[in-house]
Amino acid sequence: RIVFLNGSFLPIEEAKVPFMDRGFLFGDGIYEGIAVLGGHLVDNEAHLERLERSLREVRIPNPYTREEWTQLEEELARRNGLTEGFIYFQVTRGVAERDFMFPENTTPTVAMFTQAKSIVNSPAAETGIAVITVPDLRWKRRDIKSINLLAQVLAKQAAKEAGAQEAWMVEDGFVTEGGSSSGFIVTKEGRIVARPLSNAILPGITRQSLLALSKEAGIELEERPFTVEEACDAAEAFLTSASNFVLPIVSIDGRPIGNGKPGPVTKKLRAIYIRMATAQRMA
Ligand code: PMP
Numbered sequence: 113r114i115v116f117l118n119g120s121f122l123p124i125e126e127a128k129v130p131f132m133d134r135g136f137l138f139g140d141g142i143y144e145g146i147a148v149l150g151g152h153l154v155d156n157e158a159h160l161e162r163l164e165r166s167l168r169e170v171r172i173p174n175p176y177t178r179e180e181w182t183q184l185e186e187e188l189a190r191r192n193g194l195t196e197g198f199i200y201f202q203v204t205r206g207v208a209e210r211d212f213m214f215p216e217n218t219t220p221t222v223a224m225f226t227q228a229k230s231i232v233n234s235p236a237a238e239t240g241i242a243v244i245t246v247p248d249l250r251w252k253r254r255d256i257k258s259i260n261l262l263a264q265v266l267a268k269q270a271a272k273e274a275g276a277q278e279a280w281m282v283e284d285g286f287v288t289e290g291g292s293s294s295g296f297i298v299t300k301e302g303r304i305v306a307r308p309l310s311n312a313i314l315p316g317i318t319r320q321s322l323l324a325l326s327k328e329a330g331i332e333l334e335e336r337p338f339t340v341e342e343a344c345d346a347a348e349a350f351l352t353s354a355s356n357f358v359l360p361i362v363s364i365d366g367r368p369i370g371n372g373k374p375g376p377v378t379k380k381l382r383a384i385y386i387r388m389a390t391a392q393r394m395a
């Protein structure tokens with residue numbers, strides 16, 4: 113397995129990050145995750161745009177141009193023979209003696225790896241998944257894709273222990289988003305309900321693409337927060353993320369959604385999204 117670290121492609125066993133890296137000590141870093149389908153990057157430009165924005169917000173210099181990032185991603189996918197799966201990369205503020213304030217003259221640490229995964233042919237997409245709800249314990253800048261993921265680690269572990277596959281985080285009675293996904297419901301009238309973008313959620317790239325595609329398909333959107341009660345009473349629920357595309361949710365806190373099976377709108381949206389992602393591959 114080959115990874116990328118600070119300018120070099122090397123076997124993962126040889127990829128070492130110094131003890132004093134600020135990512136390790138403070139979680140002082142930003143990450144991205146992009147799907148690979150048919151050996152090609154899905155929605156790469158939008159992911160790189162979000163990376164640029166996250167880095168700017170926390171004032172970590174961006175070490176590469178979009179073209180350079182793209183070349184690194186493609187090269188790493190090629191070296192690992194990755195046809196379908198996920199590319200993860202992170203940028204930390206770098207290595208320095210432990211002190212909260214920004215170090216001077218430190219270069220960011222850049223790390224990138226791939227994970228093979230079958231995204232299109234997924235058993236979870238056939239059966240749908242269960243989610244539980246948990247309080248949203250995160251900080252107030254969730255629009256930044258920070259590597260600080262402790263609240264999500266706890267939320268998703270709680271989901272696992274409850275026999276569920278994702279946790280929906282709840283604040284002031286409203287669902288913010290999933291531990292590693294954007295959350296949606298479908299009303300009985302067939303309209304998608306999605307929480308509007310703000311500092312309270314990560315601007316999901318899959319969310320953005322899917323909402324554009326659903327508009328083209330003539331499916332109406334209500335962009336507003338929704339409660340757990342409304343979600344449990346909805347016709348359908350689903351999540352989106354780069355690593356899963358669109359996944360049906362068939363129960364929330366043990367309560368079945370609709371008839372407890374993946375719904376027609378969700379299935380259609382998943383098909384539309386896969387068609388778009390496949391077409392990018394051909395382009
Ligand atoms: N929200 C959170 C908290 C996430 O971690 C993720 C996955 N990175 C998403 C939403 C989905 O974003 P994307 O579609 O860009 O993968």
